[in-house]
Amino acid sequence: MENLTSCLVCGNTLFTPLFSCKDFVATGELFQLLRCNECSFLFTNPRPSSNEIGKYYQSERYVSHAGDKAGFSFMYKLYDAVRDFSIKQKLALIKSYHDGGNLMDLGCGLGYFLDGAIKDNTFKSIGIDISDDAINYVKKRFGYEVKNESELDSLTQNSFDIITQWHVLEHVHLLNERMQQLKRLLKENGTLFIAVPNSNSWDAKYYKEFWDGYDVPRHLYHFNQKSFDALMAKHGFKVVDTRPMIFDAPYISMRSEVHKGNRLSFLKGAISGTVSTINAVSKKDYSSLLFVVKNR
Numbered sequence: 001m002e003n004l005t006s007c008l009v010c011g012n013t014l015f016t017p018l019f020s021c022k023d024f025v026a027t028g029e030l031f032q033l034l035r036c037n038e039c040s041f042l043f044t045n046p047r048p049s050s051n052e053i054g055k056y057y058q059s060e061r062y063v064s065h066a067g068d069k070a071g072f073s074f075m076y077k078l079y080d081a082v083r084d085f086s087i088k089q090k091l092a093l094i095k096s097y098h099d100g101g102n103l104m105d106l107g108c109g110l111g112y113f114l115d116g117a118i119k120d121n122t123f124k125s126i127g128i129d130i131s132d133d134a135i136n137y138v139k140k141r142f143g144y145e146v147k148n149e150s151e152l153d154s155l156t157q158n159s160f161d162i163i164t165q166w167h168v169l170e171h172v173h174l175l176n177e178r179m180q181q182l183k184r185l186l187k188e189n190g191t192l193f194i195a196v197p198n199s200n201s202w203d204a205k206y207y208k209e210f211w212d213g214y215d216v217p218r219h220l221y222h223f224n225q226k227s228f229d230a231l232m233a234k235h236g237f238k239v240v241d242t243r244p245m246i247f248d249a250p251y252i253s254m255r256s257e258v259h260k261g262n263r264l265s266f267l268k269g270a271i272s273g274t275v276s277t278i279n280a281v282s283k284k285d286y287s288s289l290l291f292v293v294k295n296r
Contacts, residue, residue, distance in 0.1 A: 001046040008175045008221075009231050012038035015045075021209045021216045024259045026059040031216040041227040042199050044216050050173045056217055057131075082247045087116040090193070090290075093243065094162055095122060097191050097292070101161030104128060104185070107168030108146060111138035118144065123162065128152065152181050160185050164193045167288070170219040179235040183295075192237065192293035195245055200224035201287045203253050203276040212255035213287065225289065232293055241292035242284055249273035249280075249287035 006013050015034040023029045035042045048056060090113065094103070101123055108114045108127030111134075117125040127146040129135055135146045163186055172178045182192060197213030198204065199222040204211045214222060223231075229239055250273025257265035257272070273287070280286040 001052070002049045003046045004043065007036040007039060007041050008043070009041040009227055009234065010036060010039040012036050014038070018042065019209045021211075021214045022259075023056065023216055024212075025215070025218070026056045029217075033214065033216075033222065036227075039227055039230045040224060041230070042222040042224070044220050044222075047220055048217050053173070053217065079251065082251065083112055086245075086247060087113050090164075090166075091116060091120055091122070093290075093292075094164075094191075094193060098123070098161050101187075101190075102126075102159060103162040103164065104160045105164045105166075106149075106152075106182075107165055107171070108138065109134050109166075111142050111144060111146065113164070113166060114138065114144060114146075115142045152185070155185055157184050158187050158190075161187055161190045162193065163190070166193075166195050167197070169194055170196050170221045170223065173220065175221065175231070176235070179231065179237075183235055183237070186295065188295055190295070193290065194293060195288060195290045196221075196223045196228065197248070197252070198224055198285055198287060198289045200285050201249070201276055202279040202285070203249055203256065203272055203287050206272060206276070207253070207256040207260070210256050210259040212252045212259060223289075225285070228289075228291060232291075233296075236296050237293045238296050239291050240294050243290040243292070244277070244280065244284070244286035245288035245290055246277065246286070249276045252287050 014037040016037055018033040018035055020030045020032050031044050033042055034045045103117055103123035103125040105114045105117065105125065105127045108129050111127060114125060114127040117123055127138060127144060128149055129146055130149040135148065138144050138146045163182055186192065204213055232239055250270045253272035254265055254269025257269045262268055276287050
């Protein structure tokens with residue numbers, strides 16, 4: 001385990017404990033969440049090191065690695081259907097900023113968004129991931145060659161018009177180094193599309209330590225709008241738009257109900273997710289947020 005002694009966003013060394021969360025996916029271990037007293041950045045601490053984190057992903061209950069396996073529950077099937085619809089929405093948003101260019105899907109996972117982007121044929125798209133299993137899956141499932149994250153620093157400077165990270169940034173150990181890589185690789189008029197769970201959402205406050213958006217210890221950071229804006233500003237970026245990830249609220253709430261051991265988790269989660277979305281309308285604090293980010 002490793003222990004952070006200063007905030008990765010603002011450098012402050014004073015933190016307030018929030019509560020402990022259980023790893024509901026792989027090990028059942030407890031992990032502490034700390035909030036920076038200065039910028040409100042919330043993070044998992046202590047946390048597994050980059051050499052230790054791998055075992056926490058080794059579970060078929062981890063949805064991002066579920067793939068198309070038969071026999072999974074209705075919740076997983078729903079996840080697949082919503083994912084396919086969401087890909088079309090994401091591409092439509094990207095096209096509203098760019099009518100072509102080079103796209104990098106950083107943390108492409110099992111390659112579904114990458115596949116959608118390539119088949120759409122608007123952008124010249126590549127995928128990058130840290131997981132050899134994911135890279136091999138994309139090759140087998142779609143026939144695409146995906147680069148390993150270790151190759152990021154060898155890519156040509158200012159070579160991408162669009163860089164997407166769909167629920168990826170919260171997993172990255174070297175957070176500031178990742179932001180520096182994005183700064184180097186993005187063209188001057190390029191755009192980042194970054195989706196993360198929102199720890200200030202209604203469902204996060206309602207479910208507390210059972211909230212699936214915390215997903216410790218795989219999620220190292222738990223952003224809200226304030227802390228995300230601060231991180232972007234630190235690295236010379238600005239948030240130009242914030243969009244809701246509408247389908248995340250009911251899905252996260254359903255899984256949170258499962259974590260609590262409640263019956264009728266699908267129905268209760270659907271209700272809670274709807275309530276969360278309604279409550280988010282005024283302050284835009286949706287369960288998950290998609291930030292559109294440009295160079296300053």
